Structures are given as structure tokens and as C-alpha cells.
Amino acid sequence: MTRTVYVNGAYLPETEATISIFDRGFLMADAVYEVTSVLDGKLIDFEGHAVRLQRSLDELEMAAPCTQEELLEIHRKLVELNDIDEGLVYLQVTRGSDGDRDFVFPSADTKPSLVLFTQNKPGLADNPAAKKGAKIISIEDIRWGRRDIKTVQLLYPSMGKMMAKKAGCDDAWMVEDGYVTEGTSNNAYFVKDGVIVTRPLSNDILHGITRKAVLRMAAEAQLKIEERLFTIEEAQAADEAFTTSASAFVMPVVEIDGVALGDGTPGPIASRLREIYLDESRKAAV
């Protein structure tokens, strides 16, 4: 089945979708994005992603390509056209193109580009990787200072993932001034003596939509949460650790820089939070 994608108002086969070579997303990474997961053919936390998208656009003084209602309709139509039961919807908004390359932003009447496509991922919820847990390496965080804006500047996170792969691991946690910021494409947590520890929100990390939901559910389950800076050494000495993201939900971490956590298998709190998150999110999906 050929994938149907959305580009600037049109639903097209992926082979027919085009964007200008002058588009600022292509030339300058002048673009923001969202990834929304799909379970049972429905969108998980759509509202949270739409609100964060608007915040990213506002921070970069970029025009919104359409209303939130229209975005929801496009998401739903793509899920339906591509027959997605479990998977992801990728959305990208760029500042568009005024037909040349210039560091100065184009005039305000330049239309932003809007692109969406689906990724079919059967077994996303029942991912065997979550039963094994992830092995993590730590790397220096050399990204820019506005990581709270979800831009498409993903070269360093992508390099981080490759460094992890070359080391025989699954992912990398980034460290700045001695403290963990976040994973290459997820937020980072450890659990010690029943307390969940994660870095507080600031411009240093992406304000994860899954993070917000998981912390709310953890609080409802009477789990203790501490939002504070933490080091790799603290995480290595933890009982368990995990990451959260729209693409992997709650993913247990079993090893950091070669040090096994606990007994080296996914911890009970991470596993429980994954279950709760999947249950609750399915119920609230749109």
C-alpha cells in the first residue's frame, strides 16, 4: 500500500509530494515538529502536542499553518487513509520559502509549509524492547540553548544515537555541566528507594508531553517525585531508570555506561508506569 502524506493542503502518494529546495526547513532547519503516537487507530495526547506546537511556533515567531481543529482533522484523515492501528504521525511546520536563500526571515506574508506523514508500527505498545530494557551511554550535550523548542535540528541527537549503536547500546543520555539533560529523543529518569528523580523543566530540555502525563499518573499512584538535577553516577547507583517519549512511551533502562542497574532487568516502577500510561492513554485517545 502506497503511503498517503499531507503537504500544504493536499493528500498525495508519498512519491508525488514535493517541497521547494528554497524551503527554510531544508536550508536552515528553520522548522518545528511533533510526533504523536497512534494506538487502536486513535491519537494519544493530541491536545498536548498541539499546544506544544503552538508554543514552539510562538517562540520562533512563526505563523501557524492552520487551526488546531484542522490539524486534528488532518491527523485523523491520514490515520484513516493509511489504515494505521499502531504507529506515529509526524508533523513538521517550516517558515516556508520566498524563493531564495537569506539569513533574514522572509516577509510575514510568506506561507509556512505544513507536512505530515504516518509511520506504521504494528506492535508499538507490545514492544519487545520494553521487556528487555535499554542500554545507555552518556555523551556531552553540545546542542543549542533552546531545547524547549521542538526544532528539527536533530543532527547531534542523531549522532548520539549512532555513538550508542557503535558502542553496542540502544541510546545516549546527554550531560551538561556534569548533570544529565535528557536522552537523544526522550526525557530521562531514575528511581532510588521508591523516589522518581527527573530534571526540572527549563530551556535545557524538551518539555515532554509523555513526561507530563507520566508524572501526573505517578503522582496519582502515590509515587514520590523529585524534579532536580542529577548525575550519571547517581543514576548508575539507582534501583532502576527509564525514559519517556511519544514514540516509545515508558522505556525501562537497564544499563548506563556499562553499569547494570539493580538486577539488570526492567524495574518494577518503570514497568508499572508503562502499563498505567498505556491503559490511561488508550482510554483518553481521540
Ligand code: PDD
Ligand atoms: N522525541 N526530549 C527530546 C530531545 C525529544 O526529542 C523527545 C521526543 C522527548 C520526549 O517528548 P514527548 O514525550 O513529547 O515525545 C524529550 C520525538 C518522539 C522524536 O523526535 O521522534
